[in-house]
Amino acid sequence: MTATIEAQESLEATLKDEILRMYQDVADHPEGEFHFFHGREAAELFDYDRAWLDRAPAGAVASFAGVGNPHLRSAIQPGETVLDLGSGAGLDAIIASLAAGPSGKVIGVDLNPTMCAKVEAHAAASGSQVECREGRMEEIPVSDSVVDVAISNGVINLSFRKRKVIEELFRVLKPGGRLSITDIVSAKQLSQSVVNDPKLWAS
Amino acid sequence: MFRLLEESGFKQVRSVVVPRFKFRKPATQNAAESFGVKAVLFTATRPATT
Numbered sequence: 001m002t003a004t005i006e007a008q009e010s011l012e013a014t015l016k017d018e019i020l021r022m023y024q025d026v027a028d029h030p031e032g033e034f035h036f037f038h039g040r041e042a043a044e045l046f047d048y049d050r051a052w053l054d055r056a057p058a059g060a061v062a063s064f065a066g067v068g069n070p071h072l073r074s075a076i077q078p079g080e081t082v083l084d085l086g087s088g089a090g091l092d093a094i095i096a097s098l099a100a101g102p103s104g105k106v107i108g109v110d111l112n113p114t115m116c117a118k119v120e121a122h123a124a125a126s127g128s129q130v131e132c133r134e135g136r137m138e139e140i141p142v143s144d145s146v147v148d149v150a151i152s153n154g155v156i157n158l159s160f161r162k163r164k165v166i167e168e169l170f171r172v173l174k175p176g177g178r179l180s181i182t183d184i185v186s187a188k189q190l191s192q193s194v195v196n197d198p199k200l201w202a203s
Numbered sequence: 204m205f206r207l208l209e210e211s212g213f214k215q216v217r218s219v220v221v222p223r224f225k226f227r228k229p230a231t232q233n234a235a236e237s238f239g240v241k242a243v244l245f246t247a248t249r250p251a252t253t
Contacts, residue, residue, distance in 0.1 A: 037227050045223045067242040068221035151234070156240075163204070166211045176251040180244070182221060185204055187239025 014159055030062035030096035038065045043091065046182075047072065060122040063089035068182030073093055075180075079103040083172060084112060085137050085165075085181075086155030090119030090130060096146050096151060097128035107147070109140055113128035116147045127159035140168045146173045152181040204245060213247035220244075 025032065032037055037045060039062045043053055046069040053061050065088060076082055076099035084093040087108030097106040108119050108130050115125035116132035121128035137152075138161050150169050159165050169179055208216045224242035225231040 001208055018226070046221065055216065067224055068244050070244065073244060124210075130211070158237045163207055166204075166207045166213075170211050170213065171247055173249040175249055178248045180243045180246050183204060184240060184245050187241075 024114060027103055030059075036065065036067070039063070042181060043069075048091075048095075049160075051097060052098065055126060056091055056094050056099065057122045059118070060089050060091045060094055060126075063118075065089075065093045066092065066182065066183055068153065070151040070153055070180040070182050071099075073150050073180040074099075074149055075178075076100050076104075076149050081105045081143060082107070083140070083147045083150045083169075084108045084130075085140065085150060085152040086158075087114055087119050087130070087132055087170070090115075090122040092153050093130045093132075094123050094126050094128050095120055096149075097123060097130055098126070102129075106130045109135050109137065109142070109144060111136060138164045138168065140172055141159040142172045144171055145177075147173045148174060148177050150177070150179040150181070152179075152183065155184055156181065157184040172199065204243070207247065212250065214224045214250050216241050216245065216247040218245050 011143060041063060043064050046066065048069055070092060074096070076096055078101040080100050081104065082096040082100055084096060084106065087093045087110050090108065093106050093108045097104070100106060106129065108116065110116050110119070110132060113134045116134050119130055119132045133141045137159055139157065150173055156162055156165050173179065205218050209242055221242035223242055226235055
């Protein structure tokens, strides 16, 4: 193994820990102040339907930490299977479940098992069903060609291997399936000092 | 991201900037703007036949 690969793997492991810490912090302390807008304030900023926000459990709304609204273009239909990549506390997955209805299915995937437990509890509290699977976005724990719609919100930018994530999304989508994802992009190459700083990268 | 989607085989790739995205802290927002950081909504379709 080369020193470069070892360094990359070490950085990825540190980044994983920082991501787990940061988003757990938002979920556990939604009253806190973070460098990004979160909770209902952020959701309303991104034009989430207020009826959805009223219907979703308060905990899921308060812990929302997305960067946009993938539901503006998701067009989820009753009966569809939806993947929420990086489901967090579950607001997007719960909205997807409400749209897909009882004949549909929503699969959340999250790195953090605690968040998986949280999203399932939040979904149950809202009368919807979300199955959350612990896993990495570079190896999505979903079979080939089973998803009608993939959504994600502010998650893929956290990966060092974005191409692999996109290939995984392609793999799990059915032929004719679609994705609607919001994420952070940068017009300029980030400096190495930013890339090597897990706190900045996780931001 | 747009290019990655196309190169991975997705079709009908579309993107639109999330108009009201910003960081809470002005210092973070200023740093983000200096790198051209923005939030974008992407949509794409896996072709029905591949």
